[in-house]
Amino acid sequence: MRAAYASSLQPDAPLSGLTVGDLPFSAPEGWVPVQVRASSLNHHDIWSLRGVGLPADRLPMILGCDAAGVDPDGNEVVLYPVVEDKADPRGYSLLSERHPGTLAEQVAVPRENLIPKPAGVSFVEAACLPTAWLTAYHMLVSRGRIADASTVLVQGAGGGVATAAVALGVALGKRVYATSREPGKREKIAALGATAVEPGARLPERVDVVIESVGAATFDHSMKCAAPGARIVVCGATAGHKAEVDLRRVFAMQLEILGSSMGTAAELAELLDLCASGKVKPIIDSTFAFGEADQAFARLASGDVFGKIALDHT
Known part of the structure; x- marks a missing residue:
C-alpha cells in the first residue's frame, strides 16, 4: 500500500528522511483495519523524522497520528491515536511511535479507538481533530x-x-x-x-x-x-x-x-459533537492530495502555517 514514512532519521534535515512509496500493511492481532479517507500532519511528524521519540530500529515507520476513514463494516470513523503501551514511561504511545501511523491507505487500531464520525463533519475536518x-x-x-x-x-x-x-x-x-x-x-x-x-x-x-x-x-x-x-x-x-x-x-x-498532553477518547467524541453542532470548525491552512504528501510536509516545515495541514486520500 502507499504510505508516507520515515525511511531514515535526519536531525538537521528531517524532510530528507521522508519517503512516499509502498510498504506492506500490518496489524497486531485483534486490531481493526481502517480505509483512510483523510489524514492531517502535526509537528510530531517532523520531530519523528528528526529521531525524537523514534529510534532507528523502528524504521521504516509510517508517519501520522490523525485520520478519519471507513471501518470493515462500512462505518465512518475517526481514529483516537493513543494506544496503551506499558513499555513507554507515559503508559501510552501515539500511532507512528511504536505502531504504524495514519499517512497510508490503511491503518490498524484497537476497536475501542474507533470513534463514530458525525454526518455533519467531513472526513478532512474530522482528520484534523485527534491530536x-x-x-x-x-x-x-x-x-x-x-x-x-x-x-x-x-x-x-x-x-x-x-x-x-x-x-x-x-x-x-x-x-x-x-x-x-x-x-x-x-x-x-x-x-x-x-x-x-x-x-x-x-x-x-x-x-x-x-x-x-x-x-x-x-x-x-x-x-x-x-x-x-x-x-x-x-x-x-x-x-x-x-x-x-x-x-x-x-x-x-x-x-x-x-x-497537559493529548486527551481522552470520550473528549474526542465531545469535540466531534461540538463541530457537528456548527459552533466551531477546524481551522485548515491547506489541503493536499495524498500523493502530494511531500509538498504538505514542506508546507508544515516552512513555519508559515495558520491551522492544520490536511491530506485528502480520496
Missing part, C-alpha cells in the same frame, strides 16, 4: 476548567494547538486574547473573534486560563497575565523548556501550573 484539536480541548475543558472561567490567553497562535485553542475558546463563549509575532496571523486571529496582541503586550484584564505551548519565551508574560487562582496549562515548549518561574507570584496569586 492538536483534542490537545487544545483537553487543555481548556479538563485541565483549565474553562467552564469556571471568563477569559483566556493563548500564547503563540498560528500553529495547530494554539489556533485550535483560540477557536474553541471563542466557541465556548469566553473572551479570548492571543499573541502572535506576525501581523498577518494577528489579523486571522481577530477574524476568529479573539483579541490579537503582540507577544508580551499588556492585556486590558488578567485572565483565568492561559494556554501555554511556547515555553521559556512567553512564560513570564503568562504568569503576569494570570488572575488570582488562574490556571496556566502547559502542553509544549517550542521556544525553550527552561523557564524561570517567580515562585512568589505563584503562591501570592494562588496560581496553578498544570501539565
Whole structure:
C-alpha cells in the first residue's frame, strides 16, 4: 500500500528522511483495519523524522497520528491515536511511535479507538481533530476548567494547538486574547473573534486560563497575565523548556501550573459533537492530495502555517 514514512532519521534535515512509496500493511492481532479517507500532519511528524521519540530500529515507520476513514463494516470513523503501551514511561504511545501511523491507505487500531464520525463533519475536518484539536480541548475543558472561567490567553497562535485553542475558546463563549509575532496571523486571529496582541503586550484584564505551548519565551508574560487562582496549562515548549518561574507570584496569586498532553477518547467524541453542532470548525491552512504528501510536509516545515495541514486520500 502507499504510505508516507520515515525511511531514515535526519536531525538537521528531517524532510530528507521522508519517503512516499509502498510498504506492506500490518496489524497486531485483534486490531481493526481502517480505509483512510483523510489524514492531517502535526509537528510530531517532523520531530519523528528528526529521531525524537523514534529510534532507528523502528524504521521504516509510517508517519501520522490523525485520520478519519471507513471501518470493515462500512462505518465512518475517526481514529483516537493513543494506544496503551506499558513499555513507554507515559503508559501510552501515539500511532507512528511504536505502531504504524495514519499517512497510508490503511491503518490498524484497537476497536475501542474507533470513534463514530458525525454526518455533519467531513472526513478532512474530522482528520484534523485527534491530536492538536483534542490537545487544545483537553487543555481548556479538563485541565483549565474553562467552564469556571471568563477569559483566556493563548500564547503563540498560528500553529495547530494554539489556533485550535483560540477557536474553541471563542466557541465556548469566553473572551479570548492571543499573541502572535506576525501581523498577518494577528489579523486571522481577530477574524476568529479573539483579541490579537503582540507577544508580551499588556492585556486590558488578567485572565483565568492561559494556554501555554511556547515555553521559556512567553512564560513570564503568562504568569503576569494570570488572575488570582488562574490556571496556566502547559502542553509544549517550542521556544525553550527552561523557564524561570517567580515562585512568589505563584503562591501570592494562588496560581496553578498544570501539565497537559493529548486527551481522552470520550473528549474526542465531545469535540466531534461540538463541530457537528456548527459552533466551531477546524481551522485548515491547506489541503493536499495524498500523493502530494511531500509538498504538505514542506508546507508544515516552512513555519508559515495558520491551522492544520490536511491530506485528502480520496
